[in-house]
């Protein structure tokens with residue numbers, strides 16, 4: 001079962017463990033100090049047995065509430081690097097964003113229910129993470 005949603009945020013690709021020259025060489029235009037924004041799209045997939053009484057794997061209303069608390073409140077309309085403590089020392093790539101979202105959701109959902117996080121940074125740049 002899957003819930004799809006979007007959020008907007010800005011960021012800059014910059015690693016504190018690299019020199020300014022290395023940052024510019026590796027991240028190119030994405031290292032511009034002014035940053036840039038994305039309309040991220042995220043797919044959260046959960047799995048489990050269908051409850052005989054409710055007919056649901058999980059109530060989508062509950063999943064929506066977890067997404068709101070774990071992802072939308074901390075990330076939507078934020079500067080990822082400045083507003084989200086996790087990214088103070090972690091480069092705000094889509095890979096790391098997928099890990100952040102996985103960890104935040106895994107803390108809230110019953111054990112083993114979270115199956116996959118898919119983050120679309122753009123229509124063409126997509127990261128899939130299954131917690132491995």
Ligand SMILES: Nc1nc2c(c(=O)[nH]1)N=C([C@H](O)[C@H](O)COP(=O)(O)OP(=O)(O)OP(=O)(O)O)CN2
Nearest residue numbers: 013027030036038092093094095121122123124125
């Ligand atoms: N492995 C990764 N590489 C890059 C990431 C990332 O998260 N992981 N991110 C970026 C930049 O954030 C950048 O915003 C990507 O933008 P851009 O290349 O312009 O996006 P598109 O591929 O959609 O643009 P086209 O010009 O249409 O190809 C860079 N690398």
Ligand SMILES: [Zn+2]
Nearest residue numbers: 011030036038
């Ligand atoms: Zn970007």
